[in-house]
Structures are given as C-alpha cells and as structure tokens.
Amino acid sequence: MRRIASILLLLATGALLQAASTDYFLGESVRQLGLRDVARQAGDGKSSERYATRAGVGFYAEYSRDHIFVDGIKVMLDDPIGFQKGHLTISRRDYDKVFVPLFWENPRGPVGRVLLDPGHGGKDTGKVNAARQYNEKAATLDTAARLKLLLEKQGIEVLFTRTKDVFVELEDRSAMAARLRADLFISLHYNAGPAGDTTADGIETYCLTPAGQRSTNAGKARSTTAAEPGNRFDAANILLAWSVQRRLVKATGADDRGVRRARFAVLKDLTCPGVLIEGGFMSSRREGALIADPAYRQKLAEAMAAGVADYVARARAPAQAGR
Ligand SMILES: [Zn+2]
Structure with a gap:
C-alpha cells in the first residue's frame, strides 16, 4: 500500500515538474520570433498581451483562454494561456505547433x-x-x-x-x-x-x-x-x-x-x-x-x-x- 502511495506521489510530482518546464513566457517567445510589443487597446482583458509581426500582423492573447487571435482570427490552442510572475505563458506544444508555423517558418514544397x-x-x-x-x-x-x-x-x-x-x-x-x-x-x-x-x-x-x-x-x-x-x-x-x-x-x-x-x-x-x-x-x-x-x-x-x-x-x- 505504502509503495503504491509513493509511486503515485512520484507520478504526481513528475507531472507537476513537467507542466512547469513545458511552459514558455509568451513575450520572450514571440520576440524571438521577430514580433514586437504593441500598445494595449480599449477593452483588452486585464491579463492580456498584444504583439505584432514585422509585417504588421497583430496578435492578442488573454490569460486562461484556449485560443489566441492572429490578425483578429481565432486560433485554437492545445493548452490555455497561462500566467506566471506577472506574464502570460504558453505551452511548448503550442509554441511549436501554432506560433512557429504562423509567425516564423514558411512552408516548403510545391503548390502547383x-x-x-x-x-x-x-x-x-x-x-x-x-x-x-x-x-x-x-x-x-x-x-x-x-x-x-x-x-x-x-x-x-x-x-x-x-x-x-x-x-x-x-x-x-x-x-x-x-x-x-x-x-x-x-x-x-x-x-x-x-x-x-x-x-x-x-x-x-x-x-x-x-x-x-x-x-x-x-x-x-x-x-x-x-x-x-x-x-x-x-x-x-x-x-x-x-x-x-x-x-x-x-x-x-x-x-x-x-x-x-x-x-x-x-x-x-x-x-x-x-x-x-x-x-x-x-x-x-x-x-x-x-x-x-x-x-x-x-x-x-x-x-x-x-x-x-x-x-x-x-x-x-x-x-x-x-x-
Ligand atoms: Zn459535411
């Protein structure tokens, strides 16, 4: 019984560590992708952030939402937007599968x-x-x-x-x-x-x-x-x-x-x-x-x-x- 309990505790601790280590700060992440900070707008949520690409494509994220808005268009995320130390966070999964494709990488391959x-x-x-x-x-x-x-x-x-x-x-x-x-x-x-x-x-x-x-x-x-x-x-x-x-x-x-x-x-x-x-x-x-x-x-x-x-x-x- 005790052994099962300690295994469960280990599993729970492991899960927590993983959750923390798979988060990125949103601002740091998107600045690495070439985006810049943009002023807040009237009606923005209390815990929200805005950025824009060099080409002027704006994006908006708000704490606890399961989506972001890219040029005003809703894009669903895998993990809700988080919040740590006064800043919004995103999961590594979403960084890889949403942010990099939309803001940085261009697709390759023919389109004929x-x-x-x-x-x-x-x-x-x-x-x-x-x-x-x-x-x-x-x-x-x-x-x-x-x-x-x-x-x-x-x-x-x-x-x-x-x-x-x-x-x-x-x-x-x-x-x-x-x-x-x-x-x-x-x-x-x-x-x-x-x-x-x-x-x-x-x-x-x-x-x-x-x-x-x-x-x-x-x-x-x-x-x-x-x-x-x-x-x-x-x-x-x-x-x-x-x-x-x-x-x-x-x-x-x-x-x-x-x-x-x-x-x-x-x-x-x-x-x-x-x-x-x-x-x-x-x-x-x-x-x-x-x-x-x-x-x-x-x-x-x-x-x-x-x-x-x-x-x-x-x-x-x-x-x-x-x-
Ligand atoms: Zn149909």
Whole structure:
C-alpha cells in the first residue's frame, strides 16, 4: 500500500515538474520570433498581451483562454494561456505547433496542384436546409466549381475528388491526393446546429490535430494518439487553415468559429498539407439563406482562393523569413 502511495506521489510530482518546464513566457517567445510589443487597446482583458509581426500582423492573447487571435482570427490552442510572475505563458506544444508555423517558418514544397474535395455526394446528402430544399452535397460541389476557376487564374492546376453527385468513401478522397500527387488538399463542407436550432452560425476551418494533442471538440481529455501520416505537414496545415479562415471571415463578416483541430478521416492520411472548411451553417435561418444564394457562394470561393494565394506567397518566400 505504502509503495503504491509513493509511486503515485512520484507520478504526481513528475507531472507537476513537467507542466512547469513545458511552459514558455509568451513575450520572450514571440520576440524571438521577430514580433514586437504593441500598445494595449480599449477593452483588452486585464491579463492580456498584444504583439505584432514585422509585417504588421497583430496578435492578442488573454490569460486562461484556449485560443489566441492572429490578425483578429481565432486560433485554437492545445493548452490555455497561462500566467506566471506577472506574464502570460504558453505551452511548448503550442509554441511549436501554432506560433512557429504562423509567425516564423514558411512552408516548403510545391503548390502547383490542388485537390478539391466537395464533401458528401450521392446517397450522402450531408446537412440539409429544409426551408430552401438545399443540400450540403450540392452546395459543396458548386463552391468547388467556383473555386476551381479562381485557382486556375492563379496558375494552379485543380483536380476534384468528385465532379458529380456521387458517393465517395472518405478514405478514397484522401488516397486520391497521393495518387494524383496533389500539393494541397481542400475539403469543402457546410455545417448544421442541433436539430431545430436555426440560430447557430459562423465559419470554421480545421487542420489535422498534431500528435498527442487534443482535438478542438474533444473536451478536456488529452489525446495520446500517435502521429498520423498527415502530421508530417502540421506546420503547413495550420498556416493554410489560418490563411483561408482569415480571408473567409474578413470577406463575409461571418461569426469566426476559429482555426480548429480534428482527426478527420479525410485529413489524417494525407500525403500533402490539407484543410477542411465548414463554410457556414445550412441550418441557420440567416446563414442558410446566404449559402443557398450563388452570389454568396461565389464570395466564399473568392475568399478561399485569396487564402490559398496568401499561403502560396509564404510557401514561395524564403524559409524562416521571420514574418
Ligand atoms: Zn459535411
């Protein structure tokens, strides 16, 4: 009994030491990444800090929040922002998987060929806007067709996981990225709230959860999941997700539900960087009506294309330029 107790004590002490040693001071960390201090703004939280990159991209962090705002866009963290000795702290995990990719490192690799994945199809209608008799599978296919034309104007070759109203298995969609040697994978979806809810709305963009980290919707339990093949592209994944989410939110004024992390089947086995976009809520009375409007889907496609262009510009810049 005593032996068990002492082992438990050892384990508990070990966990505490680790928690402390895996934290970094936020200010020190981001100054190393080339960011500078920025004056507080009216309405900032009591325990909050602001910084900006050399290029003027501002960012805001507040104690105990599970996210930061990068150029006003919500980016989910693995660990909430901490506070030690009067300063905000971040976890080493978040420094590696969020801060370095967004503020410092530029992705490498070609970006000449994009595989667009219109979600659902065939027997799988996806979410439904009953009032307008409009389905997610139709909305994603139409949005992908619009995005294709815009990406081609950037000189990007565009391929699809489906071009018709047919069912395609999730695993087959990501396998196509390997077979077709895609450089980027973009899965298009629209969302829905709980049954009967017509008010939930907003846009969110997912990238694959880094190994051992928590998916955004997974609650408090920390995952111990080993690396998925797609985790090779963690840095590129979050940069692409943020680039697209930023343009979507700024173009539409939609509620920013953030850059999120999930181990979606279409993302985890990818052989290239990829994201999954939830472009709004079919179930929302207001947003569902917008999604059913071709002009709005064109606006979404233009924002996505602009986000890809932003990403491509970083990918073609020298590595580790220091933003
Ligand atoms: Zn969907």
